Amino acid sequence: MEQKIFGNAIVGQSGGPTAAINATLAGVIRGMLAQTVTDEGGRLYGMRNGIDGMMRDNVIDLSARFTGEDGTPDEQALTLLERTPAAALGSCRRKLPDPESEEGAAVYEQILAIFRKYNIHTFFYIGGNDSMDTVAKLSVYTKKVGYPMVLLGVPKTIDNDLIVTDHTPGYGSAAKFVATVMQEILLDCAVYTVPAVTIVEIMGRDAGWLTAAAAIGRTTTGYAPDYVYLPERVFSMDAFYADLRQALSRHPNVVVAVSEGIHFEDGTPVGAIGAAGKDAFGHIQLAGAGKALENAVRAELGCKVRSIELNLPQRCAAHLLSRTDIEESVRVGKAAVEAAAAGVTGEMMIIERLPGTDYRTAVSHRPVGEIANRVRAVDSSFINEAGNNVTDECCRYLAPIIEGELPLTYEGGLPKFFRFD
Amino acid sequence: MEQKIFGNAIVGQSGGPTAAINATLAGVIRGMLAQTVTDEGGRLYGMRNGIDGMMRDNVIDLSARFTGEDGTPDEQALTLLERTPAAALGSCRRKLPDPESEEGAAVYEQILAIFRKYNIHTFFYIGGNDSMDTVAKLSVYTKKVGYPMVLLGVPKTIDNDLIVTDHTPGYGSAAKFVATVMQEILLDCAVYTVPAVTIVEIMGRDAGWLTAAAAIGRTTTGYAPDYVYLPERVFSMDAFYADLRQALSRHPNVVVAVSEGIHFEDGTPVGAIGAAGKDAFGHIQLAGAGKALENAVRAELGCKVRSIELNLPQRCAAHLLSRTDIEESVRVGKAAVEAAAAGVTGEMMIIERLPGTDYRTAVSHRPVGEIANRVRAVDSSFINEAGNNVTDECCRYLAPIIEGELPLTYEGGLPKFFRFD
Numbered sequence: 001m002e003q004k005i006f007g008n009a010i011v012g013q014s015g016g017p018t019a020a021i022n023a024t025l026a027g028v029i030r031g032m033l034a035q036t037v038t039d040e041g042g043r044l045y046g047m048r049n050g051i052d053g054m055m056r057d058n059v060i061d062l063s064a065r066f067t068g069e070d071g072t073p074d075e076q077a078l079t080l081l082e083r084t085p086a087a088a089l090g091s092c093r094r095k096l097p098d099p100e101s102e103e104g105a106a107v108y109e110q111i112l113a114i115f116r117k118y119n120i121h122t123f124f125y126i127g128g129n130d131s132m133d134t135v136a137k138l139s140v141y142t143k144k145v146g147y148p149m150v151l152l153g154v155p156k157t158i159d160n161d162l163i164v165t166d167h168t169p170g171y172g173s174a175a176k177f178v179a180t181v182m183q184e185i186l187l188d189c190a191v192y193t194v195p196a197v198t199i200v201e202i203m204g205r206d207a208g209w210l211t212a213a214a215a216i217g218r219t220t221t222g223y224a225p226d227y228v229y230l231p232e233r234v235f236s237m238d239a240f241y242a243d244l245r246q247a248l249s250r251h252p253n254v255v256v257a258v259s260e261g262i263h264f265e266d267g268t269p270v271g272a273i274g275a276a277g278k279d280a281f282g283h284i285q286l287a288g289a290g291k292a293l294e295n296a297v298r299a300e301l302g303c304k305v306r307s308i309e310l311n312l313p314q315r316c317a318a319h320l321l322s323r324t325d326i327e328e329s330v331r332v333g334k335a336a337v338e339a340a341a342a343g344v345t346g347e348m349m350i351i352e353r354l355p356g357t358d359y360r361t362a363v364s365h366r367p368v369g370e371i372a373n374r375v376r377a378v379d380s381s382f383i384n385e386a387g388n389n390v391t392d393e394c395c396r397y398l399a400p401i402i403e404g405e406l407p408l409t410y411e412g413g414l415p416k417f418f419r420f421d
Numbered sequence: 422m423e424q425k426i427f428g429n430a431i432v433g434q435s436g437g438p439t440a441a442i443n444a445t446l447a448g449v450i451r452g453m454l455a456q457t458v459t460d461e462g463g464r465l466y467g468m469r470n471g472i473d474g475m476m477r478d479n480v481i482d483l484s485a486r487f488t489g490e491d492g493t494p495d496e497q498a499l500t501l502l503e504r505t506p507a508a509a510l511g512s513c514r515r516k517l518p519d520p521e522s523e524e525g526a527a528v529y530e531q532i533l534a535i536f537r538k539y540n541i542h543t544f545f546y547i548g549g550n551d552s553m554d555t556v557a558k559l560s561v562y563t564k565k566v567g568y569p570m571v572l573l574g575v576p577k578t579i580d581n582d583l584i585v586t587d588h589t590p591g592y593g594s595a596a597k598f599v600a601t602v603m604q605e606i607l608l609d610c611a612v613y614t615v616p617a618v619t620i621v622e623i624m625g626r627d628a629g630w631l632t633a634a635a636a637i638g639r640t641t642t643g644y645a646p647d648y649v650y651l652p653e654r655v656f657s658m659d660a661f662y663a664d665l666r667q668a669l670s671r672h673p674n675v676v677v678a679v680s681e682g683i684h685f686e687d688g689t690p691v692g693a694i695g696a697a698g699k700d701a702f703g704h705i706q707l708a709g710a711g712k713a714l715e716n717a718v719r720a721e722l723g724c725k726v727r728s729i730e731l732n733l734p735q736r737c738a739a740h741l742l743s744r745t746d747i748e749e750s751v752r753v754g755k756a757a758v759e760a761a762a763a764g765v766t767g768e769m770m771i772i773e774r775l776p777g778t779d780y781r782t783a784v785s786h787r788p789v790g791e792i793a794n795r796v797r798a799v800d801s802s803f804i805n806e807a808g809n810n811v812t813d814e815c816c817r818y819l820a821p822i823i824e825g826e827l828p829l830t831y832e833g834g835l836p837k838f839f840r841f842d
Contacts, residue, residue, distance in 0.1 A: 402834035
């Protein structure tokens with residue numbers, strides 16, 4: 001017998017966008033379209049701009065939007081949505097107040113009013129750490145007031161810094177972009193014979209997973225940056241200069257990858273060494289870790305130095321998706337609907353890597369309270385002893401997550417993307 | 422009757438790499454492999470690291486390298502080469518001395534010794550403006566000393582700033598990357614409702630062609646940045662602030678594209694307003710135009726501001742090639758061999774856009790002396806009156822150059838590239 005979800009459902013996206021968060025949304029929609037819509041429920045609504053927009057009743061009917069004229073799922077729109085970067089529903093960065101607190105009451109009553117208005121008893125929130133916190137707090141509140149509710153968190157983050165899950169949806173595509181662009185940068189840097197240092201700054205404030213991806217080529221193509229510096233290890237300028245001098249003695253074109261979050265022993269971010277400067281207008285200059293190191297290395301070594309901040313394209317370059325990532329992201333969304341139908345609540349969907357030599361994963365779920373507000377650092381066994389690179393084991397662990405391509409549909413030379421408006 | 426090239430030939434790559442310079446090299450190789458190799462000539466050599474490496478006798482036999490065991494062209498290697506970014510032969514940045522000068526004599530004699538050693542009487546140089554200067558000077562010198570030589574320049578530059586040619590090989594792929602990433606950035610920036618300005622800095626010191634490509638989506642997908650600032654127009658902070666305020670009054674997420682080469686009325690580069698700062702170590706902070714504007718706008722408007730420098734991937738992102746660009750780049754290389762066989766010398770290959778509504782091009786050639794050391798700016802009719810955007814006519818002109826995709830071969834999630842070693 002088909003398991004039915006409880007009442008109507010609503011789905012939202014929250015936190016920083018990724019290239020895969022819409023694939024997970026498509027998975028939730030696909031799962032919900034398999035439900036029968038009755039007066040009692042089965043319909044899927046979408047919050048525009050997360051919980052923030054939902055509180056302002058900015059809600060759309062996704063069941064209607066993704067059902068074709070013949071009553072079947074609109075496959076074309078769903079496929080397009082799966083390959084569209086950023087958050088199609090819009091996002092927000094709102095941390096809910098303590099559900100036990102006085103000032104929280106008004107906020108939660110507003111949320112409850114929306115749930116009642118649309119007969120919503122099932123809630124999917126696709127996001128990172130803060131979003132899992134939202135799921136945990138709504139669980140506490142709805143239980144407290146006795147409003148029957150099934151709440152599930154669906155993870156996404158390019159940072160890959162959630163615990164319990166093997167990796168997060170969205171990481172694979174970001175990692176594929178970083179690893180591929182690193183291959184191209186290595187080729188570009190190799191064309192001259194003049195000694196030069198290229199510093200590639202990669203996203204990741206607290207965890208170095210995405211920076212680690214820069215090295216994946218080492219165990220596949222055989223090409224990788226000379227060094228990789230993660231925030232999991234203390235950064236030292238002296239050790240860095242020594243590393244560069246040694247690399248320059250081997251070949252003229254030295255390329256290193258650094259996490260944006262690298263810091264010195266006293267906790268000062270490396271990017272802050274550049275922040276004391278002011279521009280001609282007296283504005284404080286905010287430099288990233290890469291730019292700060294570029295200036296320092298130029299002064300210390302006197303050779304040609306360049307820094308490259310890979311920046312936003314890391315998280316939104318849908319033109320270079322990991323098929324593994326997108327397929328898993330859709331599966332996680334579908335599995336969330338199945339879990340909700342089975343009555344699971346207050347949990348986050350996770351990806352488990354199954355034992356064996358071939359890469360295989362299963363989707364499961366774990367209590368969100370175990371996961372929210374904790375950061376998963378890169379494993380110690382994945383970082384070399386000198387703390388200036390990742391291990392081959394790390395590269396082999398990450399490699400399957402970037403496997404496979406998923407070409408976009410192009411029109412007039414540009415990719416077609418899904419948009420609600 | 423087959424036209425034969427004169428003696429043996431040599432080909433080199435020079436200047437900054439692009440995603441298409443190897444496609445042109447593959448075109449030259451394909452053209453030369455159609456020649457019969459005899460004791461008198463017909464063989465193609467390659468200079469490693471341009472004229473610089475050639476003078477040190479760093480020369481390889483390309484005819485041998487790209488001929489398969491059965492005597493036919495190695496199609497697999499040639500196809501791989503066509504889709505490999507950067508300069509497979511290596512590059513250099515060397516400006517030759519005046520061939521009439523005293524100090525030039527030693528340099529030119531060294532070059533001539535290499536030509537004699539390999540019986541080279543045909544010379545292909547793939548590069549930008551400086552490379553055309555090299556072709557022009559070698560023409561003068563070899564004529565002066567009576568050494569029979571056919572010399573041809575084959576253009577490449579992502580800057581698209583060579584005169585006479587409709588556009589340059591390499592521009593189309595860089596423009597496709599810029600235009601595509603801009604679509605992705607626009608989606609990414611649209612997820613929040615908080616007022617924010619995103620400044621995207623694009624390569625191009627003297628000409629704004631690549632920055633103009635950021636707007637191509639306007640006439641195709643309907644999405645483009647709010648403003649586009651090119652070095653062809655004087656930049657004013659006041660006008661910039663006024664533009665941003667107006668855009669922010671229309672929608673919360675304002676995105677602008679700026680050329681790295683934008684400058685104020687007195688000629689000062691916009692990036693220089695940040696250069697007065699020093700970091701904690703006393704190093705001068707070099708900021709780009711985007712970073713400098715980011716700091717200035719944050720202080721002036723007080724809203725969220727971000728700058729993104731697209732940086733090196735613009736010129737080496739082979740994972741997003743323009744098929745039009747790569748096919749034209751190969752054609753230009755092949756046509757250079759045909760021109761050489763017909764005895765054309767001292768000329769640069771050019772792309773002509775044929776009249777008509779459909780996009781069609783022909784490859785031709787023009788005297789290199791007309792072209793070298795001149796910069797082609799973006800046409801006045803392509804820039805709007807306010808000087809803060811490109812026209813629809815410009816978008817429509819550029820659109821066909823980014824048409825078509827050319828997927829790479831991936832292995833283990835990463836693209837396979839050609840390497841000589």
